[in-house]
Amino acid sequence: MPVSELLRLGNARPIVRWGDPVLHTSARPVTDFGPDLQSLLADMFATNTAADGAGLAAQQVGIDLAVFIYDCSDETGTRRTGVVCNPVVELAEGNDRHLIDFGEGCLSLPGAYTDLARPEFCICRGQDQYGNQIELNAGGTLGRCFQHETDHINGIVFGDRLSKRKRKQLYRDHETVSEQYSNDWPTR
Template identity: 50%
Template sequence: MAWGKADDQGTDETGEVVHAPYGPLPRGGNVRPMTRWGTPVMHRPQAKVTVFDDALRALAADMVATMYAAEGVGLAACQIGEDVAMFVMDCPDAAGERWMGVVCNPVVHLPEGKDRVLDDSPEGCLSFPGAFVDCARPDHAVVEGVGLDGQPVRFEGDGLLAKCLQHETDHTLGTVFGDRLSARSMKKLRKQHDAAAEDYPAEWPT
């Protein structure tokens, strides 16, 4: 990875533009099994981060390792069984530029009125793997929170990035995207998930 002077923008080995406005993602973590929907920690608001220490950074590194092993674009702490309001991401926006970051205690801000346009493209979740259905969300989102050192962070974007920011913030509030689906869509999602179950054993993606 080649970074700019402020460590906020660079290009990867393919020449793709990568933004990391608060520094590169923590590395060196361990891949952990994915926590699934139905586990209590997935369905309750997560504990706010109040201590910014090496343990928090180590957790974030495990989350990054697990996200990449599962080929995801975002991961919340509850998805590896931790009751911590934090997510990591490496996700492209509508222009295909990647955004990397860690957000603790996220708060999402969405457009209203005439500025609110819904994107009903397919959505999936690493904690309910192998399944995707259309899920309508605003096509632009802003998330504010704090980083691993307690400093304010802010991410804004469109396309898949907007979905990611909303999806991962939802996780910190105990909401899975299935909670936002109609019964018909949820039935379709569950059918896909069940059909793919053999590809995602309990220890996946370790």
């Protein structure tokens, strides 16, 4: 189904929180690109929109499947939307690797943000919603999104990349606003 259809058909689902085992385990590869996947993708777009997110991995709605959606701007400020199944991210190395410290958050720990250094650009390879091979180059929010969501697919939350001190502060920040996010957030 085209992304334009996926963007208008789904229903928001509750977002799973850090600590749930599905977020800390590698996901199963996508092998079936049929109607069940298309329905999941539409719901993921609706959930991401309801939560005002940049991207969302299937694990964040409790499904252990290696797929994420994205809806955010790239390094030029252009809005890009799409799907990546079975993602693999390639990062620059050596002199070509430039880290950018930038505020990052996670819909699975809503309301908490902290700076995290990530490479400025990445290449993300995988498959689209039809199973076709894709390769996407991105920087800006989109490049960060590709890295963040692929981490989810691999059972990593961005807090795993923080120092113990920064991670504790992130949890404290979440606690101060947690009453704004019910267990069924962002469904209403």
